Amino acid sequence: MKRRILFVVVLFFATAVLMAVQKPLFMAFHAARCADCGAEAWWQVVRHGWTLDLTVAGYVTALPLLLALASVWVPLDGRRWRRALAVYLVAVSVVAAAVFAVDLGLYGYWGFRIDSSVLLYLKSPKEAAASVSGREWLVQGSIFLLAAAVLSAVLLSVSRLLETPKLSSAGRAAGTAAMLLLGGLCFLAIRGGASVATANVSKVYFSSNQFLNHAATNPLFSLLSTLGDDKDLRPQYLFFDEEERAARFGEIRGDRPDSVVGPRLLRTTRPNVVVVILESFGRTFTDERVGGEWVTPNLQRLKAEGVWFENIFANSFRTDRGEVAILNGFPAQTRMSIMKYPAKSRTLPSIARSLAAEGYETEFVYGGDLNFTDQASYMYATGWERLVWQKELRFDAPVSKWGYADDVMAGWFGDEVLRLAGTGRHFLAGWLTLSSHEPFEVPYVRFEDKILNAVAFTDDCVGRMIGQWRRSPAWDDLLVVLIADHAYPYPADLPYNVGRRHRIPMIWTGGAVAGPAVVEEYGSQIDLAATLLGQMEVDHTPFIYSKDLLSPSVPKFGYWCFNEGFGIADPQGETVYDCTSGRVLIDDDPASGRLERGKALLQTTYKDIGER
Template structure:
């Protein structure tokens, strides 16, 4: 009797699947990578994750997002299998399919490996910021080599080991021969196409899945943990291409209603808005017309209130603290965002924040867009930007030169540089050059406006030895960098007070944003509070405890220097009377927008109903809806995008 050879069921299944076997296996491998990463991140952030009742939504929503991401990732691989099957050439698939599957898995793994570092810096998964930084490889790699060597080495080692393991796994899984009829193979493959399409869409609804569909918490990071980092970056890239307006996120508002709400809340109730092409442009009259002062803005990199002793922070800024005792100290100043370009946008243009990129980087705002530089240039000022790095970074050079800045002095132009870090010349070198520029401009007898932007207080926090007594160790920490930056500021102020330009200049020190904005709320309000102090020979000491925004600095500074004229800025002029409920601030945290006013905060999230909160020591406490304030907030949330699209923000 002939012996019957029984083929194991698993072997028969493998043979029938053929080249689909490694594809399906890699789906499971990638799903395991993403799920394990999400679990480990959740354990790491357990104090925030497991204190909410519905934390399981992180994993349930995460599975939906992962299936969607894998659906898009594996669609080209499945297409290759289908084409090879139709041509009866499945053996030719081995190498291209291997390259695609292994590379795709490594890409997913790479984004998960860099996620902890990104969360430490931004309290979010990699998103559009990751894309923005790709444009500047020199600065980014210099920063990475300067402060993230261990993270880089670890990532490369893990990727190398994973790559080798994935190649071995693929080789064991590859089955060129397929048992079964041609039509059974095609039927199975078409079934998989349907499953991939369903997985990629993530829903049977009209619109495919997006981050809003899996958002469940007031903690922005918890919602981000429901994503995976490759999906987060891919979704951000898609949005960058579309540059959606705020109305797409927060809901539309009739244009006339929006303008009525904005105008109703502006400081000058008798203002005349005579230009329909610039519907917020109106006359600004300085209460000090006899003045014609120079204006210097000292924009401080990443200096949140928590680093400033006078604002209840760490004792790292004795020189800034002293300035606050001499000048006009804004104790409740709030940044509009978390990036330098957002701070530049607010301070230099007075523009309200949006869910899109800063106008510094958008195409339509590269010319004919209002800035303080353009305004003052028309009044005979020499206008300049002084920066220790390369001014092309974040598109600053193009934006500035196209909108009123006549002169750009960057690190390569400095007369002397004693210390160079990843982001350019040290703050001491920057201030030395600024002092030379101001001295020369003063001697020419022409008023000047200068924006001076520091960079030492930026990761990887490099600064020269022997200048300060470190606050903590190791040397390159945020606290030490903030302390050094303040040291350099103090050196400059002492020199400026002895200069020929001191008596004719109004200065302001203001931060662009806080460093490492994070917190378990929709918008971590406390991390938007920043220092701001106006000072100079003719600036009296005053402690300003009213709520203020970076967009208020433009109108206030124009008044201080005696500059009058028409402009479109919406900020409050703190040299003029303000009603008790007039002060407000606008905060953009990724896609969330917060409007602070009269002890309340209205928070808008994409495609969700706006929420009303009470502000309790900068914490958001849910309360009943304030319909009137929500309508006002909605107008401001949508204003920036509409003004940009319609070209309202003209000089």
């Protein structure tokens, strides 16, 4: 009986130690983010993270413990149970190693530990893999293989401790009692202790340095604990009771009855509209100079010639969420994407549907696969009449990992807009670029930094395309909206949740623009819908979240979501709130009301989705 007990105890603590060892490895892999952290910080990460390591160890040990308990009463064939136990432990090792390796790689881009949102992108593995360079495949693949080998070797060696000799009646009774006691302790570990609060990520948060909190989080627990957390959305983020939520949201909603029309930016209320969504074009790119030379000289020129919106924020960090914010005026979510729920996304208001009702043709173009993250079904359901993408495009040009490069697509889309203009019908045309996306491999050499070089390439392609339109008669009635789908963690040490990480450009250019102007008002992607439709004198009351940035009666602020919370900014400063820990991470003015606005907006978003 002692061997059974020893096996369960050693397996539990061996698993916990293996989980704990991942923490300093994670910190070492991302050493630039903790360069100022001393030995005490490293120790605190391991110490505070131990709680969730024990929880994961409890889950891993539960099935072998039941096997050991069963062996007290039921004779087990030695070879069969050892084989079954080995298969189980190797499977656990492979899963844990895969999560560890993927999480290490993703954290550099996402800025948070792996969770269920990764599954949204694994449904289209080809496109998900396109983000990974050959070097990253080699590094993360090697880490996975090494981690799987180490975990398997340790856990299989522990399994050899289990022996199941036949027991006497007294031995069975004592063995059952011992196993039930161990089972109770295992349950407590899974639960996260005996206190009222059960195991959750916030239990390991201990520092004002968010990276240290993330380092303390067990990645396997982070993933498993979020599986299925979007099934019932209405109960999430219950900051206020319903009456207070409705009142607070009523103060910031875009379709307020006291909204008035602001100054005119356009020469006509019926321009032909082109929306170019620029992949990953954060302000840290577009505001960057290298050796005195702008990374995006064309955007800088267009900024001076057209309408420049100075204080615009991306609502999220992923394309699928940014597209919905831009095209539907609907706020991004933390750990889910409404685009992945066709029954819900089709009910959203959309710029395409609103303009189609005014007689506009609508067409959206992408050089890659629009099936990725269910974009095609979402686009058709929200009013885009024609979709043009890689499956029906045939160019004598190489295809990158994501699809046709931006120079190829800019040439085609440039001609397509002129063709649409020649039909005599009003139109809305959209194009999502793709070359300024990981792995940033482009047929262009201007900067040594491959990320800046890819951004410069797209800027060059867009500049040439707009130059083509400017030289044509179509220019006079054309409104071109340039806006990013999201920003990017550049420089690498830029925190993932602050306002600077989410600042993006928005430029209106074209012959339909009345003249150069700068709009200083604070806003985000969701505000494009009401601002654009307001200028076109098209009803935008269905867009309850979208604010007309030119209306003096509507409150103005930028808003963004990240995996664990939200941020909100206005001329007085910014507030960043972490929902996992319930902490205010940044607040330049606690009396500003920004925190309450952000909470009301996030709570309303999830309530709205849950009821669609």
